[in-house]
Amino acid sequence: QAAVVAHARNRVGDLDYFVILFIVRSAMWFLVYVRPEDPGGPYFESYDGTMTQNRVSEKVVWMKVPADNDCYYWNQETDEVTWVKPPFEAAESVHAETECQWGETWSFKLHWAGDDVRHPTGTGSSPAPRSMTETYHHGDWIRVCETTPYYWDSMTCHTRNDVPYPNTVRWCAGRDKSGQWRFLDTEEQVASWTPPAPRSPPSPPPRPSDSMTVGMTVQVSLPHSKIYDGRSGEIVEIDGSSFSVQLPADLGGTIVQVSQEAVQPCDPGTFLVLKGLQSQAAYNGKLCDVIGHDKNQMRYTVRLASGRQLSVKLSNVEAVERIWNIDFTKTPQTLAWNGEQDGCFLDSQGIIRRFKLQLPPTFSGVSRSGVAWPLMFYMHGAGGESFFRQTKQAVKSVGLQFAHRHFVVISPVCEWTWKQEPLPWVSELVQHLAGAAWVDSRRMYLTGCSMGGMGTWMVGASLPHVFAAIAPSAAHHNKAFEQWIAGQLGSMPICITHSNKDGCCHRRDEEPLWERLKDNKRLMIWLNEDDHCTLGATAFYNSTRLYEWLLEHQLS
Numbered sequence: 001q002a003a004v005v006a007h008a009r010n011r012v013g014d015l016d017y018f019v020i021l022f023i024v025r026s027a028m029w030f031l032v033y034v035r036p037e038d039p040g041g042p043y044f045e046s047y048d049g050t051m052t053q054n055r056v057s058e059k060v061v062w063m064k065v066p067a068d069n070d071c072y073y074w075n076q077e078t079d080e081v082t083w084v085k086p087p088f089e090a091a092e093s094v095h096a097e098t099e100c101q102w103g104e105t106w107s108f109k110l111h112w113a114g115d116d117v118r119h120p121t122g123t124g125s126s127p128a129p130r131s132m133t134e135t136y137h138h139g140d141w142i143r144v145c146e147t148t149p150y151y152w153d154s155m156t157c158h159t160r161n162d163v164p165y166p167n168t169v170r171w172c173a174g175r176d177k178s179g180q181w182r183f184l185d186t187e188e189q190v191a192s193w194t195p196p197a198p199r200s201p202p203s204p205p206p207r208p209s210d211s212m213t214v215g216m217t218v219q220v221s222l223p224h225s226k227i228y229d230g231r232s233g234e235i236v237e238i239d240g241s242s243f244s245v246q247l248p249a250d251l252g253g254t255i256v257q258v259s260q261e262a263v264q265p266c267d268p269g270t271f272l273v274l275k276g277l278q279s280q281a282a283y284n285g286k287l288c289d290v291i292g293h294d295k296n297q298m299r300y301t302v303r304l305a306s307g308r309q310l311s312v313k314l315s316n317v318e319a320v321e322r323i324w325n326i327d328f329t330k331t332p333q334t335l336a337w338n339g340e341q342d343g344c345f346l347d348s349q350g351i352i353r354r355f356k357l358q359l360p361p362t363f364s365g366v367s368r369s370g371v372a373w374p375l376m377f378y379m380h381g382a383g384g385e386s387f388f389r390q391t392k393q394a395v396k397s398v399g400l401q402f403a404h405r406h407f408v409v410i411s412p413v414c415e416w417t418w419k420q421e422p423l424p425w426v427s428e429l430v431q432h433l434a435g436a437a438w439v440d441s442r443r444m445y446l447t448g449c450s451m452g453g454m455g456t457w458m459v460g461a462s463l464p465h466v467f468a469a470i471a472p473s474a475a476h477h478n479k480a481f482e483q484w485i486a487g488q489l490g491s492m493p494i495c496i497t498h499s500n501k502d503g504c505c506h507r508r509d510e511e512p513l514w515e516r517l518k519d520n521k522r523l524m525i526w527l528n529e530d531d532h533c534t535l536g537a538t539a540f541y542n543s544t545r546l547y548e549w550l551l552e553h554q555l556s
Contacts, residue, residue, distance in 0.1 A: 028088055029056050030064040030073070033201055047088055062086055065201045072204040081205045084261045211298050212263060214238060216314035219266040220245055220258055226465050227434045227441055228256050232266050232319040250321040252366040252437025265293040265300065265314065271346060272302065272317040274310075283310065287320065289350065322346040322432055331363045335404045337392045340411070345432070347425035354413040355429065356386035360405055365438070372440040374551065375433060376407040379426075379448025379455035381474075381536075382418040386411035390536065397541035406547060408439065418451040421458050421478065430459065434466055442555040447471040447546070449536045450505060454478070457513075461488035469493035469553040471546055474535040476505040477513055486516035493522040493553045495546065497539040504532035524549070 028047040044056045045064060063074045072083045172184045183192045212218065214235050222229040233256065237244035241260040246253055266272065270290045274283045288302035291309065298314050324344040332339060340356040347353050364371050378387035387400075387409050394400055403409060410433070412426050434441045446467050448456040453475025460470040461484065470492060477485065494517065498507055507527075517523050530538050539546055 029053075029058055029060050030062050031060050033063050033065045033074075063201060065204070067204050074201045079202065081202050083205060205296075211296075212238075212243075213315070216298070217266065217272060217317045217319055218245060218263050218314065219270065220256055221262050221264055222256075222258065226431075230267070231256065231435055232270055232272070234318060235263070247435060248319045248321045249366070250323040250326075251432075251435050254435060254437045265295055265298075266290050268292060269348065271320045271322075271350065272300070273320050274302070274312065274316060275318050276316050277312065280310065287350075288317070320346065324352075326357060328359070328363070328366045328438075331359045331361055333361045335388065335395055335401060337395045338389055340386055340388055340409075343410075345425065345429050347428050349425075351425070353415075353425045353429070356389070356411040356413070358388055358404065358409045360408065362405075363408070363438075366436070372438060373408045374406065374443035374445065375439045376403065376409050376445045376447065376547075376550070377430060377459075378409060378411045379422070379446070379452030379459070380411060380414055381448075381450030381452050384450070384452070386413075387540075390540075394537070394541045397537075399541040399543055399547070402544040402547050403540075406551065407445075414451070414455065418454070418476075421481075422455040426455070426459055427462050430463055430466060440554075441466075443468050443551070443553075445469050445471070445550045445553075447473065447540075447550075448475070449473045449539065450475070450532065453505070457481075457485050457489075460492065461485045464488050464492055467492070468555050469495065469550050471495040471497065471539075471550065473497040473539040474499065474502060474505050474532055476509060479512070482513050482516065486513060489517065490520055491522065492520070493524075494520065495524040495526065495549050497526045497528075497535065497546070499528055499530045499532065499535050501529055502532045502535065522553075 029044045030047070032043050032045050032052075034042050044053045044060065045051070061075055061077055063076055064071050065074055070083070072081055073086055074081050075086070172186060173181055174184075176182055180193065183194065184190075185192075212235060214237065216235050217232060218235060220228055220231045220233065231245075231247055233245040233247040235243055236246045236255065242257060243260060243263045244255050244257050245263065246255045268290050272288055272290060274286050274288055277284050283304065286304055288304050288310070290300050291303050292301040293299065293314075294301075299311050300314060300317060301309055301311050302317065303309050322345055324346070326341055326343045330341060335358075340358045343355045343357045345353045345355060360373060362371075363373065376387075380386060384390070387403070388395065388411075410429075412422075412429065414422065414426075416423060430444070430446075433439050434444060444467050446456050446460050447470065448454075450473075453472035454477055456470050456472040457475060457477045458481065460467055460472075461481070470489070471494070474497070496510075496514065498505075498510060500507055514523075514525065528535070528538055
């Protein structure tokens with residue numbers, strides 16, 4: 001629906017004309033700059049580069065300026081210049097209405113004071129000879145007041161009979177009685193014998209491709225990739241405008257190939273490790289966090305644990321391995337009670353968190369050439385243990401033996417009570433591991449029992465795009481989050497295991513959430529007659545049914 005935003009009335013001599021402007025949502029265009037001495041004149045190019053036009057109805061803010069077989073972008077409103085293509089933003093489409101009635105009352109006025117204008121000293125300067133051109137662009141237009149007025153763009157020296165939107169006319173030009181040209185600034189009401197200096201594109205900024213080199217630690221910006229967006233890594237290869245960024249070793253050294261526009265300095269708060277310092281070699285190997293960067297100088301300002309700040313090159317840091325204390329060559333062929341590895345995870349607050357990890361017997365390592373495994377997160381109950389450390393007898397069960405052979409299993413050490421929601425670091429750990437070369441990111445699953453079942457609801461609802469399926473067992477949930485959980489998991493494959501006789505997490509308390517999820521065609525509810533304490537054995541030890549159900553699901 002169009003909305004009238006302005007009507008214009010201009011009066012120069014005896015000429016009246018009217019313009020009505022309308023605004024709608026539309027596409028995004030770039031004005032492509034052409035030097036005045038080059039043929040053709042400026043033109044418009046669509047955002048994806050597939051169309052060019054001489055006229056557009058949208059407001060054009062960015063100018064695309066060719067430079068040395070490349071181009072940079074100039075924001076004509078803010079004067080920002082960048083080699084990075086601006087993000088797409090639907091422009092305001094403004095259409096000039098030519099069928100309006102004479103005598104329209106909404107108006108603004110371009111003043112022309114004629115002989116009443118004070119004459120400054122100086123010599124005249126004439127606009128270009130009048131000619132018609134179809135070029136339609138964002139320039140510096142001057143209204144030339146002759147017998148038949150026309151418009152002159154002082155930036156490109158093009159002329160036309162009407163001024164194209166989104167241009168506005170601030171200056172008027174006319175001859176005095178002696179035939180000399182005068183120029184009037186209608187905003188300041190100041191006259192001049194010389195035309196205003198046209199705005200030309202500013203000099204290009206430093207080229208990222210010239211500044212960013214192999215060996216620098218950067219951040220990958222991929223908003224459409226939930227797995228790799230925001231990851232930090234080292235530039236290992238540059239091929240024209242294509243960058244290869246290698247992620248840290250704990251993720252298997254995954255190499256992400258991205259465009260030049262997707263490579264940028266790491267955000268403040270990113271943890272890095274110092275390296276290669278000469279005069280301050282004592283800080284090499286120290287953990288630090290980014291508090292700022294100078295993109296032109298390609299330097300980070302980082303902060304050490306002591307609070308001291310350093311300015312270092314992008315090549316004097318490396319992405320931190322956030323997973324510690326894990327031996328990925330330790331793959332026992334026989335499942336043993338208390339045989340899981342104690343892992344450490346560095347969260348976004350710089351706090352070291354703990355988790356348990358069990359690798360499959362045929363795990364082939366973390367390298368990019370290895371096999372990517374399904375990953376199962378297990379959330380334990382209040383006072384409970386990790387997945388493979390519930391009871392010594394359970395280690396030999398058909399369920400745990402199956403899980404050992406078919407999954408990488410991670411059990412976060414839960415540091416909260418059954419009345420609290422899981423801490424954010426659990427979701428951070430999940431997202432971090434989604435980028436590991438040894439994890440099949442299409443087959444990541446979440447399960448848990450009792451308090452861990454509640455954690456399954458909360459973490460699963462926080463990351464519905466990450467998990468292929470979730471399986472809460474003997475769970476409870478916070479009713480304050482009930483509607484949100486159901487909304488987030490409306491299409492998620494869910495397998496609920498619950499007991500009709502659960503005296504701790506009553507079925508009646510869970511049924512309102514189940515009711516909200518009833519339209520989820522991938523919801524499965526398995527009910528039995530166990531008590532709360534034995535339900536875990538039924539779900540995880542005595543059968544492989546739950547694991548086989550999980551493996552039936554994967555993300556596309």
